[in-house]
Amino acid sequence: MSWLTDPFAQAFTQRALVEVLVLALACGPLGVWILLYRQSYAAESISHGMLPGLVVAALAGAPLVLGAAGGVIVAAVLIALAGRDERLGGDTGVAVAVSALFGLGAVLALSPEVPPRLQELLFGDLLGATAGDIAAAAVLAAVVLASLALAHRRLSISGFDPGAARSLGATPRRWELALLVLLAIATVAAAPGLGSLLLVALILAPGAAGLRLAARLPAALALATGVAALSGVAGLVLSYHLGIAAGASVALCAAAAAGIALAR
């Protein structure tokens, strides 16, 4: 038992636990919808493409959440523009835009004058979560969770049957866009804790596990939330005992859960 409780004996690990549980509440159910709408590439693109925003915030000494928000907006606009370029074709344009943004982030972060904690921006700093970080994540996660709950029926008709959706009361394009906005909000919420590279694991992996194990939507959403929360706790416990990075450990646990669910 102490093997489970020891990691959370100190205040900073307790904060990390609260942070990861708050994120799991939003990322778990969001992931199910992202997968159902086949938007996992968008999730990956937005989270990687926001790196310049994080770096600029770190250089300026501003809160990372603000940098993440700015980075996500710039990335979303560039990805949308690049994805529309018919000369490149959707995926190619997005890939080029995301690589360019990521490169720009790295160039800014590796400039000699400033040491802006590049590692923390890429992989997050779960154990460094402050009360302010948790409050910001909680507000954003609450927005995502409440929106998903209120939009549940509209999202399901738009995703299930786009051809009939309008006569059933939902405009598919509008709800697809709404889902991407929620994805952006969750990405901003998770960026300080899990970083640009790892946060997507907490969105997609639990969603994949939930969809694999459940036959109906409410069960899939609940399972994905549970898997996300469990991955968070397990990741922190393992990181404490094995002395490995917390964010990476959480991401690996989520990926392992998805792997086990898919292998079933």
Add this chain to the structure above:
Amino acid sequence: MSLVRTEGLSGGYTAGRDALHDIGFALEPGDIAGVLGPNGGGKTTLFRALLGELPHARGTVEVAGRPAYVPQTEHARLDFPVSAFDVALMGAYGRTPFYRRIARADRDAAAEALERVGLADRSRDVFGTLSGGQRQRVLIARALVQRADVLLLDEPLSGVDAPSAARIESLLAELAGEGRALLVATHDVSQAQRFDRVLCLHTRQLAFGPPAEVLTPACLQQTYGAELVVLEGGRAAVNVGHHAH
């Protein structure tokens, strides 16, 4: 009074590129009309116009009642985690405000609709695990939960085995008999012969009327052009090939 009436209806998805020209027909309560036409002939565009969803439509479209669209079952997502009951219940979503729970009466209506289409015992089954014919009946049940007066069915019998097809056809006749009007997009000329009306469509309206008058070799030739295969003895068949959706 007609349940569906169009006059001089033209339009399409983009301005200046009409997929439909000068459509004019009327359906009374109880009518089942087959809509015949090649792929890309405007059948789905006509349905969009009747649903009020065609971005650029001119002319008259009057639907005196609630229309519901019943898609081809392959166009609904088969990997979506929903049961037959969940899908039928979607028919009530449009009238339920987003902050309200689905009314008890609507849940009962969904159960009744599934019973009506003969799927009461499959209501908990995952939609994607049902057969093509069963899925089609679930989607018809959804239209019943929508309380639709006009059903627009997009090739309801394509990819459906013969016993299921017969069952769906008698269900359609039953629904029409209760005062609804049905438009059934189809490639099956012999099926269209059993309907009350037939509309032949090849971006423009080639004919509308009772099948005995409309389904002449000449009209079918005009409707389908090269896709038409005339069998020995004057029977016509349509060579649809693979749908390019």
